[in-house]
Amino acid sequence: MPAARNGVSELHGLYSKLRTVQNQLQSAPRQMQARQQITAGKQAEIDATKEKIKKLKLSADQSNLQVKTNEAKVLGLKVKLNQAVSNREFDALRSQVEADEMANSVLEDEILAAYEKLDRMKEELTQFETELVALKAAETKLAQELAAAEAGLKAKAAEYQRFIKEAETVIPGEIELAYRRMVQQQGPDAFAAVEGNQCQNCFVTLPPQTLVELKSGKIMFCKSCSKLMHLAPREDRD
Ligand SMILES: [Zn+2]
Numbered sequence: 001m002p003a004a005r006n007g008v009s010e011l012h013g014l015y016s017k018l019r020t021v022q023n024q025l026q027s028a029p030r031q032m033q034a035r036q037q038i039t040a041g042k043q044a045e046i047d048a049t050k051e052k053i054k055k056l057k058l059s060a061d062q063s064n065l066q067v068k069t070n071e072a073k074v075l076g077l078k079v080k081l082n083q084a085v086s087n088r089e090f091d092a093l094r095s096q097v098e099a100d101e102m103a104n105s106v107l108e109d110e111i112l113a114a115y116e117k118l119d120r121m122k123e124e125l126t127q128f129e130t131e132l133v134a135l136k137a138a139e140t141k142l143a144q145e146l147a148a149a150e151a152g153l154k155a156k157a158a159e160y161q162r163f164i165k166e167a168e169t170v171i172p173g174e175i176e177l178a179y180r181r182m183v184q185q186q187g188p189d190a191f192a193a194v195e196g197n198q199c200q201n202c203f204v205t206l207p208p209q210t211l212v213e214l215k216s217g218k219i220m221f222c223k224s225c226s227k228l229m230h231l232a233p234r235e236d237r238d
Pocket residue numbers: 192199200201202203204222223224225226227
């Protein structure tokens with residue numbers, strides 16, 4: 001046991017370290033969850049892109065079918081055109097043929113644009129899928145890292161708890177109940193360092209008598225904020 005003025009500063013340090021380790025242990029599932037959300041987001045992007053590709057392809061296929069229907073119609077009209085018996089009939093048929101050919105030309109432009117867009121979307125999809133593979137690999141890596149760290153952190157927490165148990169032998173019996181309740185609820189926040197003549201939690205100036213008692217090794221609570229006091233922090237031990 002390293003020398004400390006009254007052991008309380010050591011307890012304060014140990015409870016702080018224990019809390020840090022406990023926070024790290026608790027943050028692991030959140031880190032994992034955040035990672036999983038990113039992966040799920042990418043998967044959703046992929047699903048949405050696939051759906052868009054499907055719809056665009058369906059629309060292009062329908063336009064293609066429409067072009068073929070129109071072409072057949074134009075062929076039929078051209079047969080009639082050759083058999084036209086009057087100029088009037090010929091002109092009417094010719095303007096119908098022209099209109100249908102124009103409609104097909106517009107449709108063909110649209111189909112071409114749709115295929116170009118499909119190509120771009122497929123490239124995008126490939127990119128997203130590559131990103132998803134990388135994200136899943138990162139997720140696996142993080143899970144492994146967290147699992148590997150967990151054992152070490154748990155061992156560290158157990159070690160700090162052991163040190164705390166040893167250090168707690170300095171707590172006098174008459175304040176032990178109050179002390180237990182405080183450290184259970186507040187951990188390292190149950191303690192307050194005293195610097196100069198001030199409690200560093202509530203910044204109330206302590207009476208000279210209290211300082212004398214603290215320096216003599218007496219363990220006591222701050223009358224103002226009820227924290228367990230100790231003189232200015234000693235060097236922390238790892
Ligand atoms: Zn105080």
